[in-house]
Amino acid sequence: MKISFNKIHTAWKLISLLFFTLAAFSYAMFQGGFVSWFLFYSFSPFAIYSLLLLIYPIGQFQVTRIINQEQFTVGQQLIGTITVKRKVPFPLFYLIVEDVISKKLQGSNKIEEPKKLLFPWFKRKVSFSYSIQNIPRGEHHFTKIRIKTGDLFGLIEKEVYVDVKHYFLVYPSYVDLVYSPTRREFEQGSTSSLATYWQDSTMAVGVREYQPGDKLSSIDWKATARRDSIMTKEFEQMQSHDVMIILDRERSALFETMVTYTASLLRTMMKSGARVGLVSVGRYKQVFPLQSDEEHLRHLFYHLALVECDSHTGLATILKSDIGKTEMKHVTHMIVTSYLTIDLVRKLENLSGRNQMYKLFVVKYEKQLLTKEENVLIDRLKKLHIDVKLVNDLEGPKGIREVSRS
Secondary structure (H helix, E strand, O other): OHHHHHHHHHHHHHHHHHHHHHHHHHHHHHHOHHHHHHHHHHHHHHHHHHHHHHHOOHHHOEEEEEEOOOEEEOOOOEEEEEEEEOOOOOOEOOEEEEEEOOHHHHOOEEEEOOEEEEOOEOOOEEEEEEEEEOOOOEEEEEEEEEEEEEOOOOOOEEEEEEEEEEEEEEEOOOOOEEEEOOOOEEEEOOOOOOOEEEEEEEEEEEEEEOOOOOOHHHEOHHHHHHHOOOEEEEEEEEEEOEEEEEEOOEOOOOHHHHHHHHHHHHHHHHHOOOEEEEEEEOOOEEEEEEEOOHHHHHHHHHHHHHOOOOEOOOHHHHHHOOOOOOOOOOOEEEEEEOOOOHHHHHHHHHHOOOOOEEEEEEEEEOOOOOOHHHHHHHHHHHHOOOEEEEEEEOOOOOOEEEEOOO
């Protein structure tokens, strides 16, 4: 339909040009005199130029696009350079070159628009650059570049779209977090450590005197008889380096902050040497097993670069399934969500007694107060020794901040 309209529009422009040319010639023939012929000869060069422009193949221009990077992080600046080359130096009064960007990128801050009015005249090569700040997370495709030119009076206009495909990925941003084993919470900082310990009852490394609270099963009766004092076995302290992060992908205005915080948790845990997994359930289910190598972290960040809040299932329902279930003990489950509901709390109450720790991160807007219902639900979780951390959504370079509940 659009192609047919363009053809009709071009034909109408051509007919108008011929009509004005014939009108000027007829006026000179019938009127005669210097003025009438002067008008005809003055108009003739523009008419001839318009006819030549009509057959000039702007679709054969060589158009290229160069982007400063192939991979970005949220908040970085994209710089694109478009170059137009042509073989025949036909004089062009003007040339409009526009990079056709997606709707997602159209909402970004543009220092310089991806559209430029150039005056090439006889130049065989013209170029311009544009920049986009704070490009959003996700997968982006550039497909076409629009070129438009015309004559001085606008009688003839030509426009083509040149296929110039480009693909780049924008990874989520992250902040540095610090884990304090004594306070059992995360804070912003520059380093991280993870130290959740338990005893391996199969690996005794020595004996010591009995202390109140020691298990009776750990008493070493032979050592007790030799030393005439109650002695207990001392076991090797093992570090828990298993963390399973669960990302809530229900539709939320705070989803980008949730992704940023999830990326921060993943990076912090991996830097500490932890084995980390990720459960991400939306339109498609993604469950990443517990691993601790750099390639695994790249796969996780690649998933977070593409993930969308497209889940139609509540987080409590997802936790009821076997997704992300592990038989290993002492696995810490970290849940990142923006919704604190009664169904979620009830499910966590059912799961809390299975030798697996749970920690809940609730993302809120800055200065957004908790409701009475949310405060009651947090108190219920605190009684089960389930840590609940509030994360504020902030504007600025850091993007997120953990806060204490008043």
